Amino acid sequence: MRSFDAIIIGAGQAGPSLAGRLNQAGLSVAIIERHLVGGTCVNTGCKPTKTLVASAYAVHTARRGQDYGFNVAEPIEIDMKKVAARADQVIRGSRSSNESWLAGMADVELIRGHARFEGPNIVAVNGERLTAPRIFINVGGRAVTPDMPGIDQVPILTNTDMVALDMLPRHLVVIGGSYIGLEFAQMYRRFGSEVTVVERMDRLIGREDADVSEAVRDILEAEGISIRTGADCIGFARSGDDVEVRVDCAEGSQPIVASHVLMAVGRRPNTDDLGLEAAGVVVDARGYITVDDRLETSAPGIWALGDCNGRGAFTHTAYNDFEIVAANLLDGEDRRVSQRLPGYALYIDPPLARVGMTDAEAQKSGRRLLHSKRPMSRVGRAVEKGETQGFMKVVADADTRRILGAAILGTGGDEAIHGVLNMMNADQPIEALRWSVPVHPTVSELVPTVLLDLAPL
Known part of the structure; x- marks a missing residue:
């Protein structure tokens, strides 16, 4: 049996970053990956899909050439092999970067193989047994294929x-x-x-x-x-x-x-073949590992990060899981999942960006509410780009003067939402953002105007 200061199972978004922090702290780390370093985001999720979205956007814009004053011969010829090769290049580049990063960590050993628990602090991989006082599970998830007729x-x-x-x-x-x-x-x-x-x-x-x-x-x-x-x-x-x-x-x-x-x-967590019962790690009815507000499992000395814990299904929440665990273990902080604001985006074109409560959730809360909504056709940048579909809206607490949630469905909304998200994170009143002076011409410049129009819902 080989001993380490820490074992990380899974090299997705949280795993390599945590390995890096533990390595900097002088701890010996085994990081075990049974398939592809980088996890879903790098290999089958964010990186390739957003690369494909970019190709599709370029094609769509070319077809609209007349709207911008130029002509493109129709029909536009799509070479799907080149489209796929471009996405594959992005995947391989990101994966290689992660692998090189891990290889450069003096106290980190990347082990290729399938890990299974044999006890609370014992993991078996490739016929070898490893032990550590701290074990971190970062195994991600996979697509659900439901039982449908045929x-x-x-x-x-x-x-x-x-x-x-x-x-x-x-x-x-x-x-x-x-x-x-x-x-x-x-x-x-x-x-x-x-x-x-x-x-x-x-x-x-x-x-x-x-x-x-x-x-x-x-x-x-x-x-x-x-x-x-x-x-x-x-x-x-x-x-x-x-x-x-x-x-x-x-x-x-x-x-x-x-x-x-x-x-x-939908997706399901990759937790069904880890031998979690041998470690005393409890999962819920859907297979997600049960964790507390600091991402600790039911078994002392074992944490679960990323998609497998059911506390977020995004790359940015997985990375924040790493930040929470590292801050608590290495920096003496008391960071918790409940401090995290829910924010995400849907990357159709134009994108949908969301933070905090929906209108429906805010109404169910029983608060006195303020609400405002503006079409993207009122945003100069959207008009200039010829992309005026969608709207932006904000819901706020009338008594505390705090923003409760916002949605931007429109060009650049995935970036502009962060002005609202930052104000909410900083627990600032409506007026702090209302009196900001955003750069012109941007999508963000309409946000203070939307706040100015807040009225009882």
Whole structure:
């Protein structure tokens, strides 16, 4: 048995960063990765998908050449092999950078293999047993493939398959009308595929307010994407080389005939084959590791970070998990997950950026509320770019004068939201942002005006 000061299981977003801090503190670290260094973000998530989104945006802008005063020959020819190769180059570059970074850490050993607990502080990998007083689990998650009628009879793609796809589907059916599904739906429509989105709920991205869902649907449908909400009877069947997708159980209803089907209905944690029971680590009914506010598990000396703990499903929350654990262990601080503001973005074009409460959540809180909403057509930068779809809105507490939440659906919204997020993090009143002087011409410059228009909801 070999001993280390710390063992990290998984080299996703949090793992290598934590290894770096522990290495700087002079601690010996084993970081174990069974597949690809960098985790979901680098290999099948943020990095490749946003690279593909950028390619699709460039194609879309070229098609709108007349709007900007130039002509591009139609039809625009899409070389999907080059599109996929560009994404692959970004993946490999990021992964290689992470691997080189870990290799340069004097007290860190990267071990390739599958780790399983054999006791509270014992991990087995490649036939070897390792022990450490501190163990950190950072194993991420994977796409869910639910049990639907006929699903085992047809080929189904996940986000992992999509980022490696180097051909153009004739007709892509996306099962799931939320973040991952909508990003792929729009990009492949822009590349030239026929696209249909199938969603069980009555509207897209059901966690958002109804006005956001409706506006996103309008944006996608305007680009020729078919959307079937309220699909309460999804099933699959072979039809030659194609797939028949049933969305309605009514007698005589016709299935959608697809060349490709993307399953984008959620993710599950990679916790089912770690031997967690041997370490006394408790998971919930969905397999997420139960952690407290400092990310400590039910087993002393074991922490869980990133997607596997159910406390956030984003790269930035995984990285913040690392920051919380490192600050508490190495810097003598008392950082907690409950101090984190929920913020995220949906990277369709234009993007949707969100922080804090939705309008619906704020109304349920029982507070006296102030609310304001402005269309992006009132933003000079959006007009100048010819990208005026969407709106921005803010909800605030009328008594404390604190912003409770905001949404920006519009060009540059994923960047502009941070002015609001920073004010909320700093616990500053509305007036602190209202009297800021943003740079012109930017999307952010309309935020103080939106705050000026706050009125009782």
